[in-house]
Amino acid sequence: MSKLLHTMIRISDPVQSLKFYIDIVGMVLVEKLEFPDQRFSLYFIQFEGADAGSQIELTHNWDAVDPYDGGTGYGHMAIGVDDLVGTVEHLRAAGVPILREPGPVIGGTAKIAFVSDPDGYKIELIENE
Template sequence: MTSNSGDGRFRFLHTMVRVQDLEKSLDFYTRLLGMKLLRRKDYPEGRFTLAFVGYGPEDSHAVIELTHNWDQDRPYDLGTGYGHVALGVRDIYAICAELEKAGANIPRKPGPMKHGTTHIAFVEDPDGYKIELIDLSTRD
């Protein structure tokens, strides 16, 4: 097996994150970040719900799978291994101002990277997962 990602045998499908409050998370990803709810299904026997959000259909775009375990009554430990999801944007300053106005937490305000010219920012979803915003017009 080779690691050649362009050989057509593999395709990136989704990233899964566990969420405490599915409705709050869906609001964040759809209303604030502009993703679409692509599909949602309850699994009563397993006591969980899966919701898939993204910017295009799953057959041609990587998406985010939001997993809500019905009986989870405390926040998840985000751990130290997970980093972030990155989204490309235009006019990062205006987008961050809109997100803040809508109540989003932006722990890293927009500005140039410490060791580069690309402008970035970080916004947190309702569970504390970090979403990096990268201004595509300033990308190194």
């Protein structure tokens, strides 16, 4: 049996990223690993009670000086929320950039919004049905 363990993204500032994902989005830090000889840190985060297959690995390379480029292959992460409008208002009040206001998917019935994390990664918010 196979299962997805985590998705990794590189971050430029662990303080900003952890504040975003933990304090604002509501995830929890599951594990922090330091690799001083290789000069990087790993932060594994997930929602409380989520299985280990829904973790995000935030990788901080200590000596990275240039901002990371999302490239053309990255699309977005998706998070299911119970109250889309309330979640967007909470994120807006915290200074999170709102890339797409809450509304239905074009040609569908699902309600979505898009926001950005401190490194510019797009996150789709999908209202739970």
